[in-house]
Amino acid sequence: MTDTPELARLRHIGWRDVALPDDPRRLARVVAQHRAGYEVHDGSSAFNAQPAGAFLKRGLDPSLRPAVGDFVFLDHASHPVIEAVLPRRSVLTRAAAGERYERQIIATNIDYVLVLTGLDGDFNPSRIERYLTLVEGSGARPVVLLGKADTGVDVDGAIAALAPRLPADAVVHAINAKDPATVDLLAPYLGPGMSAVLVGSSGAGKSTLTNTLLGEERMATGAVRTHDSRGRHTTTHRALLSLPAGGCLIDTPGMRELKLTGEENLDLFADIETLAAQCRFADCSHGNEPGCAIQAALASGELSPQRWRNYLKLHEEREEQAATLEARLKRKPAVKPGGKPRRGGWSRDDD
Ligand SMILES: Nc1nc2c(ncn2[C@@H]2O[C@H](COP(=O)(O)OP(=O)(O)OP(=O)(O)O)[C@@H](O)[C@H]2O)c(=O)[nH]1
Numbered sequence: 198m199t200d201t202p203e204l205a206r207l208r209h210i211g212w213r214d215v216a217l218p219d220d221p222r223r224l225a226r227v228v229a230q231h232r233a234g235y236e237v238h239d240g241s242s243a244f245n246a247q248p249a250g251a252f253l254k255r256g257l258d259p260s261l262r263p264a265v266g267d268f269v270f271l272d273h274a275s276h277p278v279i280e281a282v283l284p285r286r287s288v289l290t291r292a293a294a295g296e297r298y299e300r301q302i303i304a305t306n307i308d309y310v311l312v313l314t315g316l317d318g319d320f321n322p323s324r325i326e327r328y329l330t331l332v333e334g335s336g337a338r339p340v341v342l343l344g345k346a347d348t349g350v351d352v353d354g355a356i357a358a359l360a361p362r363l364p365a366d367a368v369v370h371a372i373n374a375k376d377p378a379t380v381d382l383l384a385p386y387l388g389p390g391m392s393a394v395l396v397g398s399s400g401a402g403k404s405t406l407t408n409t410l411l412g413e414e415r416m417a418t419g420a421v422r423t424h425d426s427r428g429r430h431t432t433t434h435r436a437l438l439s440l441p442a443g444g445c446l447i448d449t450p451g452m453r454e455l456k457l458t459g460e461e462n463l464d465l466f467a468d469i470e471t472l473a474a475q476c477r478f479a480d481c482s483h484g485n486e487p488g489c490a491i492q493a494a495l496a497s498g499e500l501s502p503q504r505w506r507n508y509l510k511l512h513e514e515r516e517e518q519a520a521t522l523e524a525r526l527k528r529k530p531a532v533k534p535g536g537k538p539r540r541g542g543w544s545r546d547d548d
């Protein structure tokens with residue numbers, strides 16, 4: 198079945214359903230959020246849109262407001278207004294940096310989170326564990342990318358160091374972000390109807406990889422590219438790019454503060470939690486109590502000290518955030534959210 202022209206147009210912004218929603222209003226996707234409003238794209242062009250008054254109500258759960266990646270309905274006025282947000286299939290959240298606890302949506306309707314780490318000084322398994330913990334529960338799947346594999350580094354050694362710290366089904370690719378062949382390698386994650394978000398610390402190669410993925414068509418597809426509109430608006434926080442491969446990539450400039458939200462399960466460390474359950478004392482602090490299964494595993498080498506340290510750090514942060522979240526929810530009953538479970542989020546570098 199071939200797409201109608203309207204569907205074909207919407208494919209550019211990552212619309213994947215075979216049909217259009219049964220609604221006469223204009224459909225668009227949020228590609229960027231500015232201080233002064235939103236930038237949306239309808240598959241043909243990008244333009245600014247304001248949120249409807251209902252989204253600005255005080256006390257509204259911020260997660261109900263339009264976010265980058267959302268499909269939205271616009272009214273037909275000459276100054277477009279976002280009237281409704283369509284149900285989200287995934288939501289990536291982080292705890293906002295700062296004094297007050299706040300969950301912040303990074304992106305919605307994402308299929309894959311590309312976690313990019315350079316195999317140079319940037320390489321840090323603990324940080325990769327943090328990213329994976331944040332993706333957990335978001336509805337998106339992580340893909341670990343080890344960049345700068347062409348720079349004479351010990352790729353196999355790095356993969357061997359990382360493998361025991363990742364789930365068995367984790368996808369890991371060593372890449373050269375400058376090499377056009379990388380486009381084919383990542384094609385399974387970036388095809389038509391797919392949306393991916395690219396995260397990684399500064400210098401990891403996010404811009405380089407983005408440019409390679411945009412390839413020759415960078416300027417031609419510039420319609421969805423919104424980085425360059427900085428002059429006209431205030432800061433562009435995030436931008437959604439339409440790739441020649443057919444998928445959409447969300448670039449997250451400055452995405453460095455990656456704090457847990459308190460809702461993570463720490464699934465990545467399930468084995469550690471199983472071990473801890475085997476300690477002789479139920480309230481074992483895993484220090485020097487007799488019969489401590491954690492200490493035994495550390496002594497036998499079954500559990501690596503780095504991984505244990507990172508687990509403790511993430512666990513503590515999760516507990517702290519969960520306590521703050523609970524206090525906040527008690528204080529003020531949240532306005533009912535529109536659907537999907539929200540977990541995952543982002544925060545600072547580890548170790
Ligand atoms: N040889 C090689 N160099 C790379 C690769 N990826 C990135 N680089 C280089 O690493 C440097 C940093 O890359 P960027 O793409 O600017 O990194 P970034 O993640 O966008 O950094 P921020 O913009 O600060 O977030 C640049 O000099 C790139 O040319 C790679 O796979 N191979």
Ligand SMILES: [Zn+2]
Nearest residue numbers: 476481483489
């Ligand atoms: Zn113990």
